[in-house]
Amino acid sequence: MNWANMSEDKSKRLKIVQITCASIWCLFSAGIVFGFAALKTILIKEGIYADMCQNDIGILKAKGPCVEQDLKLNFLFTAAAGVTNVIALPVGTILDRYGPRVCGIIGAFWIICGSQMFIWSDSLLKYTDPYLTGYILLAVGGPFVFISCFQLANTFPKRSGSILSLITGTFDSSAALFLFYRIIYEKWDSDLHLSKFFKIYLVVPLFIIFCQLFFMPHESYKTQGNVMKLSVEGLDENGHLLEGDDGSAIIPDQQERQSLLSQETMEQNGILTAQRSRQKSVLETYVEAKLEKKTGGIFGILHGYTVREQLKSPLFYLMVIFTTICMLRINYFVATIRSQEEYLLGDFEKAATMNSIFDVALPLGGLVSIPLTGIILDHFKTLDTLAIVMGTSITIGILGLIPHSFVSNLIGIVLLVVYRPFYYTVVSDYVSKVFGFDTFGTIYGTLICISGVLNMFQSVLDAWTHNIFKMNPFPINFVLVLVTIISGSVLLQRAHREVREKQAGKQSLPEEEIASSSNTTTYGTN
Structure with missing residues (x-):
């Protein structure tokens, strides 16, 4: 009996279980707050904040949600979306320090607390706003349970891209949870009130804790930067080929591959790595030269710089501004889609139909975006990809400015739901290629965190739309x-x-100096 093969098979089965568990809980918890458009319908029917629509003698001021109630409901999403992005930075720190198991259990704890706020809402109303607090707590828990799954991409290094796509796809599809809740609530069980729904939902965080304790790894397989390096370069954190990889995927020419692999063997034997700080491997230098050409020269432009130097770079703070605007536009639309469509289409029934289409399209958009994003990133230079992001964003914005056109608004929504996950993927791809893998977690986390804080301005835009522009979304969207x-x-x-x-x-340097410079830039571990 071959005990080594049995042990390997057992390890492989365990890793498959880990990926399956992570995919399931991400599907039901990672990004559920982004399904707000579907949940908002239930919140209105449940009479949440309806007391804000009563005058001094208790008579309703308007049929349906009044301005005060609508703004309050929209603020639930504004706050949750902001917190989701802000919390990404401390989550990365906790993940690196305490590992994925602790990180996942902390996330499950926040989700339990958020659910309990909705379950005990009637009793808590005299002390706090349980709906706002509960939704924010759900938003805090999402990144904990989601980001802790990234390291699973290295369970099967050769399939890291597919595993990352699976985990990201489940995050995008998790917005469907509240859609299914709304369908059940409206079609079959109108007694499935918020408190009852969230009692059932407690199964999800308990499932996360169970999986973390019995199946998930205590230590990360790799850091976020290592995973990104593997995904982008196809090499491990030390710049070498993966075990069992002959290099044919990244070096098609057989003679060139054999030459490089012989040099790689010499390096791994210590001939080329006498210095204390790790130099780039032969393969790493080759792959990065190819990536620099493929990306149009943007790859490696700030690799090897300190975090402080990178944060001061225009390539960082200009990306923060662009990312913030794109994020603001997406979240502003998600929070206000019903009221925007009612004004633009001038028809309550058409707006309701558009809202229903959006509820279904939002989670599906993540699945459609996965292969499309891969094709674009593989065949376009990084700056061309950024131009596609900007062009798509502008197109969506223009389509959303056309009044009394169901078709143009529908096309805009279809583009938006595919664009949203594509945009987030391009931002992370830009960070890894421009700033490098050593600082990826810090730079990406800081970028998203700042954007999340600035996105709280969304509530101001919402208030202006209601109070200054009398529900006309055109001025805000145009700006x-x-x-x-x-x-x-x-x-x-x-x-x-x-x-x-x-x-x-580079052209002004002698060839020897260029080679020396490329060989001494540090990336991975020392």
């Missing part, structure tokens, strides 16, 4: 489209300038 054009154009212009300066600097 956001204009700012998208300006911020995106400045970012692209600056990025092209940085690439030109980098290439000009």
Whole structure:
């Protein structure tokens, strides 16, 4: 009996179980707060904040949600969306320090607390706002249970891209949870009140805790930066091929591959790694040269710099501005889709239909976006991809400005639900290629965190739409489209300038100095 093979098979089965568990809980918890458009219908029918629509003698001021109630409901999503992005930075720190198991259990705890707020809402109303608090707690728990799954991409290194796509796809599809709740509530069981629904939902965080204790790894397989390096370069954290990989995927030419692999063998035997700090491997240098050409020169432009230097770079703060505007436009639409469509279409029934289409399309958009995003990232340069993001965002914005056109608004919604996950993927791809893998977690987390804080401005835009523009979304949307054009154009212009300066600097150096420079830039572990 071959005990080694049995042990390997057992380890493989365990890893499959881990990926399955993570996919299931991400599907039911990672990004559920983004299904707000479907949940809002239930909140209105349940009379949440309806007391804000009564005058001094208790008579309703308006049929349906009044301005005060609508703004209060929308703020649930504004706060939750902001918290989801802000919390990503401390989650990364906790993950690196305490591991994925602790991180996942903490996330489950926050989800339990959020659910309990809805379950005990009647008793808690005299002390706090249980709906706002509960929704924010659900938003806190999501990133904990989601980000702790990234390291699973290294359970099967050769399939890291597929595993990341699966986990990301379940995050995007998790918005469907409240859609199914709304369908059950409206079609079959109107007695499935919020408290009853969240009592049933407690199964999800308990499932997460169970899986973390009995199946999930205590230590991370790899850091976020290692996973991104593997996904982008196809090499491990030390710049070497994966075990059993012959390099044919990244070096098609057989003679060139054999030559590089012989040098790689010499390096791994210590001939080329006498220095204390790790130098780039032969394969790493080869792959990065190919990536630099493939990305149009943007790859590696800020690799090897300190975090402080990278944060001061225009390529960082211009990306923060562009990311914030794009995120603001997406979340503003998700929170206000019903009222926007009612004004633009001038028909309550058509707006309700559009809202229902959006509820279904939002989770499906994540699944459709997975292969489309892969094709674009594989066949377009990084700056061209950014231009596609900007162009798509502008197109969606323009379609949302056309009144009395069901078709144009429908096309805009279809584009938006596919664009949303595509945009987030492009941002992370940009960070890894521009700033490098050593600082990826810090730079990406900081970028998303700042964008999340600034997205709290969404509630101000919502208030202006209701009170100043009398429910007309055109002025806000027009300004956001204009700012998208300006911020995106400045970012692209600056990025092209940085690439030109980098290439000009390389041409002014002797070949020996270029080779020496490329060999001494540090990336991975020492």
